[in-house]
Amino acid sequence: MKITQAKVIVCSPGRNFVTLKVMTDQGVYGIGDATLNGREKSVVSYLEDYVIPALIGRDPQQIEDIWQYLYRGAYWRRGPIGMTAIAAVDMALWDIKGKIAGLPLYQVLGGRSRDKIMTYTHANGSDIAATLDEVGKAIDEGYQAVRVQSGIPGIASTYGVAKKGHNYEPADSDLPTETVWSTEKYLNFVPKLFQAVRDKYGDDIHLLHDVHHRLTPIEAARLGKSLEPFHLFWMEDAVPAENQESFRLIREHTTTPLAVGEVFNSIHDCRELIQKQYIDYIRATIVHAGGITQMRRIADFASLYNVRTGFHGATDLSPVCMGCALHFDYWVPNFGIQEHMPHSDEMESVFQFDYHFEKGFFTPGEAPGHGVDIDEKLAAQYPYKRASLPVNRLEDGTLWHW
The missing domain is CATH 3.20.20.120 (Enolase-like C-terminal domain)
Incomplete structure (x- = not known):
């Protein structure tokens, strides 16, 4: 089994979500969440420009190896953008694993x-x-x-x-x-x-x-x-x-x-x-x-x-x-x-x-896998709208932790 395609779906049904869909040559696909609240587009770029091209042709069943490849291979490790992108891939691969086995993820x-x-x-x-x-x-x-x-x-x-x-x-x-x-x-x-x-x-x-x-x-x-x-x-x-x-x-x-x-x-x-x-x-x-x-x-x-x-x-x-x-x-x-x-x-x-x-x-x-899917046609009816988290100041104007 090989990964043949992956795509990012951005939608805003009341608030912004970023979803990764990973597809295989055997018709099995998996879904992952890549939402980073207030910084959603940064993860979209990371996935589309760097992660997805590196996934094509890999065996989706090799979850641990792919995780290590994306984590160690980036050199610039950790941080919310890179780790959210890795998480999206990981969720999608565990979803595929469950579907192949015909078992819910917890099993x-x-x-x-x-x-x-x-x-x-x-x-x-x-x-x-x-x-x-x-x-x-x-x-x-x-x-x-x-x-x-x-x-x-x-x-x-x-x-x-x-x-x-x-x-x-x-x-x-x-x-x-x-x-x-x-x-x-x-x-x-x-x-x-x-x-x-x-x-x-x-x-x-x-x-x-x-x-x-x-x-x-x-x-x-x-x-x-x-x-x-x-x-x-x-x-x-x-x-x-x-x-x-x-x-x-x-x-x-x-x-x-x-x-x-x-x-x-x-x-x-x-x-x-x-x-x-x-x-x-x-x-x-x-x-x-x-x-x-x-x-x-x-x-x-x-x-x-x-x-x-x-x-x-x-x-x-x-x-x-x-x-x-x-x-x-x-x-x-x-x-x-x-x-x-x-x-x-x-x-x-x-x-x-x-x-x-x-x-x-x-x-x-x-349901096999994690049991969640996305309606892509309906998602397309809710385009991305930038939304930012607040910032906080003390009463004297000093910037503080929000």
Whole structure:
């Protein structure tokens, strides 16, 4: 079997997606997600100009060799653009592998380790009262875990909080919007938010919170300590993770569980964090961390240190990545939780998928491969539209972490 053709499909059914389709001389094809939110066209160029020409004529069943060829052969290793392109190829090849075997991806990986996959959804509102209402809706829908974000008094807009009447989508304008941030207002407010949630809904629901990289280590330590009475499932992305040693200081001051990794691109971005047990959950994604092949290495390494998976699952990951993630979740022994932001009906009309969601839990489906495909004719009706992520400034104008 040989790869005869591969093409990139760019569409925007409500938001931009980049999809790679790899075809073979035996009529079997595979699909991969290559979406890099806010920088989509950069991955398109990398795939079309460099990766696809190097794939033609190769045996798609040699997944490991092709992964090593694309990773080692580039010389300029790692980074979000190159690793997202590799991930797209990797997903497509695992899809082909499953179709050849006539097995769903989780069976090819080694079979399932659980009956269903616990997910968490997002509850956000303009203030505490509105957020409490959204938490209640999530509980009524059957979720056992909810990520809680709220508007903060004195700050005009806050990460994770949707505009009234809209679903939250951060890539909201052609060029980056500029938002304003106050760490002190945030630190004073968040414990009150979680006190209100526990007072209303009790201790049984799992609660999560995303800091979105905005604190220094000692500030994150303060927040984690102040949230200990509310026993969060995790505190996510407490600080920028370029300096992995930052998490040591947080760990020394709080028992609130720590999660990080959605912006990671390789095992080297999280090696110290895992090995020194600075974190509890690794959130690196299949689409941005080199595909299924490398995520297996990361998960296996993490299992040695009691670190569990917690895949990013926002709407900037297409149903293709979600399908792969769910098969991975079904298999991986050290599974923690799966994020779930539902895609719109518009998005789901372009992608067909076999996975199933019911009352806070997913199952991945039994179709051969990862079970997700794309309607190319329908996708062509939704042309690419540039959309940028925001930037953040402190109240004095200093550029800060978004």
